[in-house]
Amino acid sequence: MxxxxxxxxxxxxxxxxxxxxxxxxxxxxxxxxxxxxxxxxxxxxxxxxxxxxxxxxxxxxxxxxxxxxxxVSEPKVAIDTAGLDPEATRLANRLAARFRSLPPAAVAEIAAVLDRHAPAVRPRPAQAAHGDGRRGRRRASP
Known part of the structure; x- marks a missing residue:
């Protein structure tokens, strides 16, 4: 869920x-x-x-x-490790492979580590700025 x-x-x-x-x-x-x-x-x-x-x-x-x-409810997420240290890529793949088998306590521990060590990232807005699927600044009409 x-x-x-x-x-x-x-x-x-x-x-x-x-x-x-x-x-x-x-x-x-x-x-x-x-x-x-x-x-x-x-x-x-x-x-x-x-x-x-x-x-x-x-x-x-x-x-x-x-x-x-x-x-924060996308059930299928992707982690882009391009340009990161190889260990980061290995970790992302290990997490993806084993995530479903983690007990709730382990998920809480991982979340706590992230909260302590990784800066908060603002998720992309659920609604586009213009309400029509486009993002960014609107061009002036001719």
Whole structure:
């Protein structure tokens, strides 16, 4: 389960909604919504996040929390080690190969090491700056 899926499911359950009813409200299929809740689908797009916020009446901090959770909910991640020390590449590959078998305590230990030694990196925004899939500055119209 992803952080976004976990929160989505908790919101739905807290409001006594059936999966089928929420899927209908969001105009998605129930199987898709179930897969999203269980982390078997990729990060939801900005439109779906907005629909979720609307469906649950989330505003301000709660709505921003859903955007933040979506940013950290990609179930299939890639680590780019190009240009890094060979040991970093070996570590990334070992972690990828063994990650599913790590007990929760080991995941917590690794997270703690990262928090202590690696600077926080701001995730890419879940919503493009222009809302149309393009990033960066808008060109002036002719």
């Amino acid at each position: 992803t952080p976004f899926g976990e929160r989505l499911r908790a919101l739905r359950k807290a409001r006594g909604m059936r999966l089928k009813d929420l899927a209908e409200a969001l105009q998605v299929s129930a199987p898709y919504l179930s897969a999203l809740e269980h982390g078997r689908r990729g990060t939801p797009g900005p439109g779906l996040i907005h629909q979720v916020n609307e469906a649950f009446g989330l505003i301000w901090d709660e709505a921003e929390e859903m955007v933040r959770l979506a940013r």
